[in-house]
Amino acid sequence: MGDRWMLRGAEVLTCDPEQPDLPRGDVLVEDGVILAMGPELRAEDCRVVDLHGKLLMPGLIDAHRHTWQTPLRALGADWTVMDYLAAVRVKLSPAFRPEDLHAANLAGALEALDAGITTLVDYSHCMETPEHADAALTALQDAGIRALFAYGYAAGPQESTALPTHASRLQDARRLRTTRLASDGGLVRMGIALTEMQIPWEQSRAEILSARELGVPITAHCSAWPMPGPSEVQRMAAEGLLGPDLLFVHCTWSSEEDLKHIAGSGGAIAVTPETELQMGMGFPVTGRALHAGVRTTLGCDVVSSNGGDLFTAMRLALQVERARAHEREGLSRVLSLKAARMLPMVTLDAAEALGLGRVTGSLRPGKDADLIVLGAGALNLTPLNRPRDAVVLQAHAGNVESVMVRGQWAKFQGALVGVDLEAVRRRVVEARDAVLARVGGAAALLGEREALAAHWELGRAD
Numbered sequence: 001m002g003d004r005w006m007l008r009g010a011e012v013l014t015c016d017p018e019q020p021d022l023p024r025g026d027v028l029v030e031d032g033v034i035l036a037m038g039p040e041l042r043a044e045d046c047r048v049v050d051l052h053g054k055l056l057m058p059g060l061i062d063a064h065r066h067t068w069q070t071p072l073r074a075l076g077a078d079w080t081v082m083d084y085l086a087a088v089r090v091k092l093s094p095a096f097r098p099e100d101l102h103a104a105n106l107a108g109a110l111e112a113l114d115a116g117i118t119t120l121v122d123y124s125h126c127m128e129t130p131e132h133a134d135a136a137l138t139a140l141q142d143a144g145i146r147a148l149f150a151y152g153y154a155a156g157p158q159e160s161t162a163l164p165t166h167a168s169r170l171q172d173a174r175r176l177r178t179t180r181l182a183s184d185g186g187l188v189r190m191g192i193a194l195t196e197m198q199i200p201w202e203q204s205r206a207e208i209l210s211a212r213e214l215g216v217p218i219t220a221h222c223s224a225w226p227m228p229g230p231s232e233v234q235r236m237a238a239e240g241l242l243g244p245d246l247l248f249v250h251c252t253w254s255s256e257e258d259l260k261h262i263a264g265s266g267g268a269i270a271v272t273p274e275t276e277l278q279m280g281m282g283f284p285v286t287g288r289a290l291h292a293g294v295r296t297t298l299g300c301d302v303v304s305s306n307g308g309d310l311f312t313a314m315r316l317a318l319q320v321e322r323a324r325a326h327e328r329e330g331l332s333r334v335l336s337l338k339a340a341r342m343l344p345m346v347t348l349d350a351a352e353a354l355g356l357g358r359v360t361g362s363l364r365p366g367k368d369a370d371l372i373v374l375g376a377g378a379l380n381l382t383p384l385n386r387p388r389d390a391v392v393l394q395a396h397a398g399n400v401e402s403v404m405v406r407g408q409w410a411k412f413q414g415a416l417v418g419v420d421l422e423a424v425r426r427r428v429v430e431a432r433d434a435v436l437a438r439v440g441g442a443a444a445l446l447g448e449r450e451a452l453a454a455h456w457e458l459g460r461a462d
């Protein structure tokens with residue numbers, strides 16, 4: 001397909017504060033960039049796609065996903081967070097080989113694209129060897145998705161011969177930053193995913209400082225359960241380590257003071273409502289974070305437990321927050337959190353949180369053409385009375401007909417482009433089989449649970 005596209009006649013939701021929605025508009029894309037938007041644009045030498053009766057909006061941004069867990073789909077449907085840590089982090093993570101990681105990340109990134117996610121924060125913390133890191137990164141590049149490849153510093157439960165020390169892990173991230181991810185202009189950019197903080201804190205500090213040296217965004221699980229002593233955010237604030245390059249994840253137990261610190265530093269929070277509600281991490285922080293003025297985003301987190309689409313995440317985050325308000329206020333007279341408020345969380349605010357606000361996250365001339373087409377003629381969107389609200393509360397991933405990433409169609413009229421789906425399926429099933437065989441089958445997954453709980457209690461006592 002060519003490099004110049006006229007997307008004609010859609011109802012356009014720009015998700016941009018300075019670019020009004022168009023009830024019926026055209027979008028001209030050239031060399032990956034939105035050149036013009038408006039009603040009845042005139043243009044020569046372009047391929048025209050008729051989008052009458054469709055919705056056009058920015059591609060969605062998943063701010064937190066462990067894409068490598070794709071082969072583990074739904075195995076953790078009934079797991080708490082301790083079950084999850086015991087099964088996934090202790091048992092399954094070391095059982096992945098680089099080829100499994102590639103199959104997992106490729107299938108996971110394509111699943112995301114298929115569901116209208118054009119940008120992914122891949123919190124990639126399954127780095128047993130440098131070859132694991134390379135395989136995970138290659139798969140994201142192969143999928144054609146825009147991503148922050150957040151190199152996970154977390155070590156596995158056993159000593160790795162390839163990356164035996166904390167310093168060697170930091171050095172391996174530097175290797176990628178100085179070679180394959182030296183440019184910040186590619187679709188896949190470098191980031192750092194911290195090890196769970198505070199265990200020990202000196203290590204967390206070294207990780208943050210190393211990421212700053214590399215000049216890349218940082219993302220970190222934070223306050224997902226109550227901990228004694230100063231919180232991660234308090235420690236960072238005390239040492240002057242907070243900043244706009246930090247994307248905290250969960251923060252379900254963050255204090256109001258912590259949230260103010262994050263807001264004041266320009267940092268952001270990724271809420272993952274489905275995992276938080278399921279696993280016992282407390283209530284999603286959405287409403288409190290917004291109230292504190294924190295840039296708030298959403299993520300799917302793990303398809304080892306829950307679904308991998310952001311329509312569900314938007315809906316869940318919104319309705320849980322409303323339920324909490326009703327409970328607090330005794331049947332609220334007004335719903336203060338509006339449905340359409342969820343859209344920036346998966347578009348422009350998420351782009352800003354990744355330092356990509358000038359590039360993606362909304363539709364306006366000059367930005368990259370990261371966009372999705374929803375089939376508004378589907379019965380679940382008909383009649384289309386309030387398009388923004390309908391996207392949040394009524395749309396689902398099956399409505400995503402076409403997906404463009406930087407001017408290239410990743411999905412077109414219902415089908416992923418240039419993808420051998422059979423091969424992708426076969427490889428991710430093979431990865432599932434290989435990983436489960438190495439740990440002694442699914443029945444053996446929770447064997448370390450009690451030992452892990454004891455370890456975690458020890459960690460808390462530090």
Ligand SMILES: [Zn+2]
Nearest residue numbers: 123221249301
């Ligand atoms: Zn996570």
